[in-house]
Amino acid sequence: MRRSLRGALPAALLAAGLLGAWELYVDAAGVEEDLLPAPHAVASALWDNRGLVWSNFTVTAEQVVLGLTLALACGLALAVAIHLSPLLRRAVYPLAVGSQAVPIPVIGVLLVFWWGFGVFPKLVVIALICFFPVLVTTVDGLASVDPEQPKLLRTLDASRWQAFRFAELPAALPAALSGARIALAVGVIGAFIAETSTPTTSAYSGLGREIISDAGSGLQTPRAYAATVVLFAFAIACFYALALAERRLAPWAVQSRGDTR
Amino acid sequence: MPTELQSRLQPASRPVVAARGADVALEHVSRSYRSGDGAEVRALADVSLHAAGGELLAVVGPSGCGKSTLLELICGLQSPDGGSIACPPAVLMPQRDLLLPWLSALDNAGLALRIAGLSRAQARARAGALFAELGLDGFQRARPSELSGGMRQRVAFLRTLLAGKPLLCLDEPFGALDAITRGEMQAWLAGALAREPRTVVLVTHDVEEAILLADRVAVLSPRPGRVTAQLEVEIERPRARTDAEVVALRERALSALAMGASA
Numbered sequence: 003m004r005r006s007l008r009g010a011l012p013a014a015l016l017a018a019g020l021l022g023a024w025e026l027y028v029d030a031a032g033v034e035e036d037l038l039p040a041p042h043a044v045a046s047a048l049w050d051n052r053g054l055v056w057s058n059f060t061v062t063a064e065q066v067v068l069g070l071t072l073a074l075a076c077g078l079a080l081a082v083a084i085h086l087s088p089l090l091r092r093a094v095y096p097l098a099v100g101s102q103a104v105p106i107p108v109i110g111v112l113l114v115f116w117w118g119f120g121v122f123p124k125l126v127v128i129a130l131i132c133f134f135p136v137l138v139t140t141v142d143g144l145a146s147v148d149p150e151q152p153k154l155l156r157t158l159d160a161s162r163w164q165a166f167r168f169a170e171l172p173a174a175l176p177a178a179l180s181g182a183r184i185a186l187a188v189g190v191i192g193a194f195i196a197e198t199s200t201p202t203t204s205a206y207s208g209l210g211r212e213i214i215s216d217a218g219s220g221l222q223t224p225r226a227y228a229a230t231v232v233l234f235a236f237a238i239a240c241f242y243a244l245a246l247a248e249r250r251l252a253p254w255a256v257q258s259r260g261d262t263r
Numbered sequence: 264m265p266t267e268l269q270s271r272l273q274p275a276s277r278p279v280v281a282a283r284g285a286d287v288a289l290e291h292v293s294r295s296y297r298s299g300d301g302a303e304v305r306a307l308a309d310v311s312l313h314a315a316g317g318e319l320l321a322v323v324g325p326s327g328c329g330k331s332t333l334l335e336l337i338c339g340l341q342s343p344d345g346g347s348i349a350c351p352p353a354v355l356m357p358q359r360d361l362l363l364p365w366l367s368a369l370d371n372a373g374l375a376l377r378i379a380g381l382s383r384a385q386a387r388a389r390a391g392a393l394f395a396e397l398g399l400d401g402f403q404r405a406r407p408s409e410l411s412g413g414m415r416q417r418v419a420f421l422r423t424l425l426a427g428k429p430l431l432c433l434d435e436p437f438g439a440l441d442a443i444t445r446g447e448m449q450a451w452l453a454g455a456l457a458r459e460p461r462t463v464v465l466v467t468h469d470v471e472e473a474i475l476l477a478d479r480v481a482v483l484s485p486r487p488g489r490v491t492a493q494l495e496v497e498i499e500r501p502r503a504r505t506d507a508e509v510v511a512l513r514e515r516a517l518s519a520l521a522m523g524a525s526a
Contacts, residue, residue, distance in 0.1 A: 150357050157338045157355040158375045158426050168374065172365045254365045254406055 039224035044231060047224035055213070055225075059232050062208040065121060066193045066240070069128025073185055076129060077136030078178060084137075085144040085170070102134050110199030119202050127196035128189055135184035143177025144170050176255035179248045186244060190237045209233060287314040287337070287430060287462060292346035293487075294332055305487035306332040309346070312481055312490065316429070319456065319463040321473035323516065324483030325524060330466040331358070333488070334432040337464060351462070353430040358438060360419035362407040368418045369394070369403040375426035390425060397421055397455065413444040420452070424459060433465045437472065446504075449475055453500060470516045474509055475502050480516055484523035492519035 021041045027033070028040040035043055048055060080098070084091045106127050113123035147169050155165045194210035202211070213222070213229040249256050289312045295305045306329035314320035324330055335341045338353045354375075362371045370377075372394070373386035381389070394400050397417050407415055416436055423431055436452070437445040449472055456463065456476075467473055473480045474496055482492040494516055498508045 148359070148361060150359065151361055153335070153338075153340050154355055154357055154361050155378075156340060157353065157428075157432075158378050158422075160378045164378050168377070169363060172363065175365075252365070254408070 036223045039227055043224045044227040047222075048228035048231065051213075051225050051228060055209070055229055055232060058207070058209045058212045058229070059236070062193050062197070062210065062233070063236060065124050065128060065196060065208060066189050066236070068121070069125045069192065069196070070132055070182070070185060070189045072125050072129040073132035073189070074136055074178075074182060077133040077181065077185075078140055080133070081137050081140035081144060081174070081178075084141055086166075098134065098137060101130060104130075106130065106195050107199040110196075111201075114200050123200045124193070124196035124202075127199060128192040131192035131195065132185035132189045135188070136178060136181035139181030139184070140174050140178040143174030146177065147173045172252075176248065176252045179244065179252060179255075183241060183244050186240050187237065190233050190240075194233075286316055287312070287320070287350040287464065288348075289313075289333075289337070289350075290347045292333075292336065292343045292348060294329070294336060294341065294343050295487075296332075307336075307343075308487035308489045310483075310488060310490055311346075314462055314464065314479065316462050317460045318478040319465060319476055321465045321467060321477035321480045322483060323467055323470050323473045323480060323520065324488060325485050325520070326468060328483045328485050329488035330468075330483065331434055334434050334464065334466055337430070338432055351429040353432050353464075354423050354426040354428040356419055356423040356431065356433045356436055358435045360407070360415045362415055362418060362422075364407055367404045367406060368399065368410060368414075371407065372399075372418050372421040373425060374422055379427075390421065393421060393425075396458070398451065411444075412440050413448055416440065416448060417451070420455070424455075424461075429462055431461050431463045433463060435467055436465070438468070445469075445472070450501070452476060453502075457500070470513055470520065471504055471509075474498075474512050474516065475504060480512075482516060482519040482523060491523035492516070494519075 025041050028038055039047070080094065084094055110123070110127065113126055117123045117126070151169050152165055155169060160168065193208065194214065197208040197210035197212075209229040209232065214226045289310055292307060292310045293305070294307045295303050298304045310333065312320065312322070322330055322333060332341065334355060336343055336348060337350055338355045340355070362368075363374070366374070369387050369390055370383070373381075373390035376386035376389055377383065391403060394403055397420070399414065399417055399421070402410060402414060407418070410418065420433075420436065423433075437448045440448060453476055465473070465476060470480075474494075477496050480494040480496060481490050482494070483489065484491045492515075494512060496512060498506065498512070502509055504510075
């Protein structure tokens, strides 16, 4: 416990330094609060609106977690299919790359037309944004097995499935988890895009739609920053949760990197 | 009469092979392949080799003489362009150990058993029973990255043995080890094979290693590999590198190698 506290010290010091500089800048330059609220104003906005922020946060967090899960499932399944079939690789890979260029708001309304005002179209948006890093890293990971390894496995009488299960799948796991970390980093912003590009009828529509999009219109800027701080912390927490998962699922990879995270 | 060790080494799902194994016979085998730039490379030309069941045949030759191709042909990973190969089911121990980094030493050793359909617990029990005999006791749970080069080769050899095949194809098994460890591993392999007789084709560039371990040594020429000499090694075991007979035979093999290279 003491070690992990000491590990967090550099980040805490840097954050404190940045916050101090921000506070000083706002004070000294006399920036208006609607343009850039000082940290103390953000903190008090967070406290004053804690109920509203929390209710919307749970909506957003649920979307991020479910959307990432969907992205992981699709990315992994597609990676395995591409790995096993050169035909699928030629057919699917270019389209997967192209899908990353689609501006989501263009299709947001279409998704709602197909699946209604519930949470599902939002998950699709997040998954569309997040599956790609998982796909690319996993495809590379599956192909990272030593080219001599299949020969050895064949003389041990391994079937294609067994070669996959004993060699290729475990070899791809660390790569897939790296992909998941990248996906997570874009997943939180993906949730914001999902919320602002698909209309909803639920009571709380998430931090993105409910609070942060107000900042653009000059309304409630400190509150929008407060919501951003919450997302900031959420992304960090998820990232470390994934690092923890990697330690459990792929300890050999963590070891060989000499990773002490 | 199979020993207890032998009976433990037979996977339950496979028919029990004769302890001495079957004969290996390659007749006029040739093999070519296309290199990266499209040129045809003749790896082996008219190679005839024989090993009786239970014998250790060593194949020595300069690098790039098609030794690894020879083993892949015997293991059925490639087919010859010409000639015929008759041999029992073979298992390959590749040059690099190719242990799976995510498995413990014990699970790597028992990989063939898992592939044969045994449960993890059964495979561990069978492999674990041999760990002490092969000098690996205490390292059951270690990952390959935590093992020394010599230990990794032992685990790889145990994996090869536990495949339960009558013919072992060893491709430069000790090539990557330092001289001291290599000497230890040669003695260890001789001991392991004395306890657990199999037919073995050992490919090496180390003439001394071949003579210390083999019943018969075939010398290959540079590419395309052809057999330039066959030496019977009728020296009592255990052999030492300083024995007069070993030294004399080593000189004969080295001059056969040199003649093959200049021919």
